[in-house]
Amino acid sequence: MHDGILTIDLDAIVANWRQLAARVAPSVCAAVVKANAYGLGMVPVSQALWRAGCANFFVATTDEGLLLREALPQARIVVLGGVRPGREQGFVEAGLWPSLFSLDAIERWLVATAASGTSAPCVINLNSGMTRLGMSPQELQRFIESADAERLDVKIFMSHLACADEPGHPLNQQQLTQYSQLVPAVKARWPEVVLSFANSSGIFLGQEFHFDLARPGAAMYGVNPTPALPNPMRPVVSLRLPVIQYRTITEPSWVGYSATVQVQAGQRLAVVLGGYADGLLRRLSNRGEGELAGHRVPIIGRVSMDATIFDVSAIPEAQLPPIGEAWVDMLSPVLDVNLVAEHMNTIGYEVLTNLGSRYHRNYVGGAS
Amino acid sequence: MHDGILTIDLDAIVANWRQLAARVAPSVCAAVVKANAYGLGMVPVSQALWRAGCANFFVATTDEGLLLREALPQARIVVLGGVRPGREQGFVEAGLWPSLFSLDAIERWLVATAASGTSAPCVINLNSGMTRLGMSPQELQRFIESADAERLDVKIFMSHLACADEPGHPLNQQQLTQYSQLVPAVKARWPEVVLSFANSSGIFLGQEFHFDLARPGAAMYGVNPTPALPNPMRPVVSLRLPVIQYRTITEPSWVGYSATVQVQAGQRLAVVLGGYADGLLRRLSNRGEGELAGHRVPIIGRVSMDATIFDVSAIPEAQLPPIGEAWVDMLSPVLDVNLVAEHMNTIGYEVLTNLGSRYHRNYVGGAS
Known part of the structure; x- marks a missing residue:
């Protein structure tokens, strides 16, 4: 776990x-x-x-x-x-x-x-x-x-x-x-x-x-060596962060540090355990995105040190996996390192070298 | 060493x-x-x-x-x-x-x-x-x-x-x-x-x-809890990177990845071992600064993964310490975590959590 x-x-x-x-x-x-x-x-x-x-x-x-x-x-x-x-x-x-x-x-x-x-x-x-x-x-x-x-x-x-x-x-x-x-x-x-x-x-x-x-x-x-052309390389890394809280908004509320954005009644948020101490640079605040239950979900508010908030309003409530089974993908074949680098306004290299030390690193393959 | x-x-x-x-x-x-x-x-x-x-x-x-x-x-x-x-x-x-x-x-x-x-x-x-x-x-x-x-x-x-x-x-x-x-x-x-x-x-x-x-x-x-006022806290971290090469420019030359800046004959550069893989975020490119031999020296060109280039032209050549004894301070009482955060366009918290794993971590004090 x-x-x-x-x-x-x-x-x-x-x-x-x-x-x-x-x-x-x-x-x-x-x-x-x-x-x-x-x-x-x-x-x-x-x-x-x-x-x-x-x-x-x-x-x-x-x-x-x-x-x-x-x-x-x-x-x-x-x-x-x-x-x-x-x-x-x-x-x-x-x-x-x-x-x-x-x-x-x-x-x-x-x-x-x-x-x-x-x-x-x-x-x-x-x-x-x-x-x-x-x-x-x-x-x-x-x-x-x-x-x-x-x-x-x-x-x-x-x-x-x-x-x-x-x-x-x-x-x-x-x-x-x-x-x-x-x-x-x-x-x-x-x-x-x-x-x-x-x-x-x-x-x-x-x-x-x-x-x-x-x-x-x-x-x-997996970083695209030909940025002006489609990436000829296979994706290498995937990153999943656990959802630790859902919230359905009941009244207009400010979200996250410095109250940079407001949400309205009926919007739903998901908080994951993982933030800029884990390499999700603060530049992803109100810019980056993840994938939850097959939906792309935007980061809302400031990324904080150990937690990141997503607006999951687009996902029907019945489709939200329960806490314990809910993961937000931050790097995946869809959200590949090159796209995340765009969200961070940097290059794929820096996305990779910032990946934090708190993750469990799971190696697959490599036997050949 | x-x-x-x-x-x-x-x-x-x-x-x-x-x-x-x-x-x-x-x-x-x-x-x-x-x-x-x-x-x-x-x-x-x-x-x-x-x-x-x-x-x-x-x-x-x-x-x-x-x-x-x-x-x-x-x-x-x-x-x-x-x-x-x-x-x-x-x-x-x-x-x-x-x-x-x-x-x-x-x-x-x-x-x-x-x-x-x-x-x-x-x-x-x-x-x-x-x-x-x-x-x-x-x-x-x-x-x-x-x-x-x-x-x-x-x-x-x-x-x-x-x-x-x-x-x-x-x-x-x-x-x-x-x-x-x-x-x-x-x-x-x-x-x-x-x-x-x-x-x-x-x-x-x-x-x-x-x-x-x-x-x-x-x-x-050491992060300033009162950003609008002088920092009441003592600085806690200092960071030194070794100079591994000096260069005196002999003809107009582009510097670093993507050739973002040109230098002229007579300018002197110093390259240190340490880059964005060590937490010197790429946003410091052409923005950040260090301290060498008591002088503040600007980063020139893009920060690369393992190396960063400084313009040390303002230091008289005779004052440049030899390789092996030359260090650029990146965090110090003068270049404190709050100032470096400004150069990175972020907050001191993120400067600290990005500090890389390749450094030798040297603890002083703490016996009380």
């Missing part, structure tokens, strides 16, 4: 990954499982993908890398946030590959690995135009020509797209050109290097964006 | 609770610790408050109640979300008091406790005008006059204010009147009942709102 129930369809994640892998073949398809697999559970998600044949994983932080290493002793694991000073030894021991994006970081990594008597396996991240993480082209060019370059064991040469979800954006082609210009020098210095450029949306920009290794994240989890 | 560090000052929470307790004395002051103590850690926060003399705790869900019972075997614990069908036995065994807000729920609680051979200790929640949870005045009046009322052991009679943070809002007085009208009948039926009405902001509406037991939550955690 749980309260909110978040169901994660591992088979759908695997099917989405396979679809993406087929799109990029013969290139290889990795999986981005950072931020606890976008809130869905890094370990069960990664284990299901590993069983499906995925061998390359990307996380954001050292702690994520160390946790994933325990779950997948043989996987290739890249830590996109790099290796911070003082944590190099943990990378060496766990066989994590840091993404390196400055000469300082490269120097530290060379010193740490030399002290361990190991090679210096790593990923080089190029800033091709997003201006977030990444070495500048000039910096990388100078490094390639330096004596230190020979000692560095560059496994992957990557860059990241800023506007891949807008196929017509000129920055896509500019980033592709910038990245491609560095490829010959990189391959000349590290002939075995794997080239990695495309994120989820980048996969849909065409084959010239695929290179050797694609890095989808969001699309695996 | 952690990544993001969230420091929670238990002494400040205790000091805030004591200030609130002094304001309501001789009434008693409880503590609302639902939603994992607003994201700050229910168990350490509650234990510190218990040591300071707090004996009454309010949580939202059954799971929270069961967890708190393990930590505080002797405390009074109220579950505001009530007891869902099938979970009554857990309440009986753990000595949790459910908040009851419908005749159905009362009936179930009477049956379950009778079967256990125990009394039926509980809290009655009245809807006095917020129209969220709570019995209607008519429903409660009818119940009081029924034979079942004698069997129910009502420990607390509560209601909840919708607009307490707006002292001039007419609903405050209306709710007070509605609640007060029921008090005589409730006290006649259950002479030992404790009256509980005021939340954090309600405490500041004046003594007539205090009744027997105040229920502050937000104010204990």
